[in-house]
Amino acid sequence: MSVFTDVPLAQKLEGSLLKTYKQDDHPNKVFLAYKVCMTSQGQPWVSSVVRKTRMQIAQDPSLTYEYTPVMGMKSFIQASLNLLFGKDSQVIMENRAGGVHTVGDSGAFQLGAQFLKTWHRDSQVVYIISSHKEPHGLVFQDMGFTVYEHIFWDSARLCLDPGMLLDVVEQAPHGCIFVIGNIGSCKLTQGQWTQLMVLMKSKQIFPFFDIPYQGLTTGDLEEDARFLQYFVSRGFEFFCSQSLSKNFGIYDEGVGILVVVALSNELLLCVLSQLTDFARALWLNPPTTGARIITSVLCNPAMQGEWKQSLEGVVKNVMMTKEKVKEKLRLLGTPGSWDHITEQKGSHGYLGLNPQQVDYLVKKKHIYIPKNGRINFTCINSYNIDYITESINEAVLFTKDSEK
Secondary structure, three states, X not given: OOOOOOOOOOOOOOOHHHHHHHHOOOXXXXXXXXXXOXXXXXXXXXXHHHHHHHHHHHOOOOOOOOOOOOOOOXXXXXXXXXXXXXXXXXXXXXXXEEEEXXXXXXXXXXXXXXXXXXXXXXXXXXXXXXXXXXXXXHHHXXXXXXEEEEEOEEOOOOEEOHHHXXXXXXXXXXXXEEEEEOHHHOOOOHHHHHHHHHHHHHOOOEEEEEEOOOOOXXXXXXXXXXXXXXHHHOOOOEEEEEEOOOOOOOHHHOEEEEXXXXXXXXXXXXXXXXXXXXXHHHOOOOOOHHHHHXXXXXXXXXXXXXXXXXXXXXXXXXXXXXXXXXXXXXXXXXXXXXXXXXXXXXXXXXXXXXXXXXXXXXXXXXXXXXXXXXXXXHHOOOOOHHHHHHHHHHHXXXXXXXXX
């Protein structure tokens, strides 16, 4: 009798859409749900400077492959912190920001949750709020936290609603943990930022930010992380998951950092020491290939400049694609307004379709998109844009007719 006899197959949380797509033999099939940025040729995007740096590192005879410290490469952590806050920022100059190299952003949340479970005993309640459903809830649930998830996309008004974020904060209990993703895309006014931080301060809410693709939202690295400066200036302590896989195009490396901001260097060192102990039990030594590539790029002004240009190129192409999609739908006479497509920032965004329209696209037109209608616009290119927009028009008209 096997000890595994009673172990059932786990329910797949994702991947079934991609599996169905791969099994589909329709000549015009399209998959618009890839997580990574894609090129116009339909391949995962990789910054050109990353390819060159990878070759240089592979051919470096002086490089040793010893175990790294549990915390990770110091040069990588410092370069990443400088990227996030700016090397001359207040929090860097005062040595109040630090980090631990993690195995991707999931590793950062795993490490952060482990710490908060142990040292944030007053409240074991976590609110996760983002523009879309995040996977982090599973990490906190497995740790025994009570998790509430909220999405600030308003499907009726077809916009990201900052009011939803403020409403959730007002309802949240004192001392809870707030995991906030994609907040840079939620257009808060200065007054709303002030209101948000006053509320969080008064309720002693601990922020845990998620920055998965700095530079790929607006094309401006500083702008994409500017909101962190608001919280630093207001005297917040916080965690931040900083992923560097997507914006360098090294998805398989899973490069992340759990960033810590404390009120003093003394407090920071205490937190980092505890995080290091947790990391030792979780993975002992983080992988270094991706970290070496990123450090080489960020510490070389010429290479960093080339990398920044590649990010700007991706964002420019995304904006052009969105404009083309909106214009083609307008020319087709597709009912409704499609301004929300270009008003959203970043490579991923909502089409604003209802479940019936999404179902029509998947089953009738072989265009595979998630049920919430949030797609990856880098998957749209000159080869498929006409088919996609004509199919969207057809889906909208079909559902309009069926409502009559």
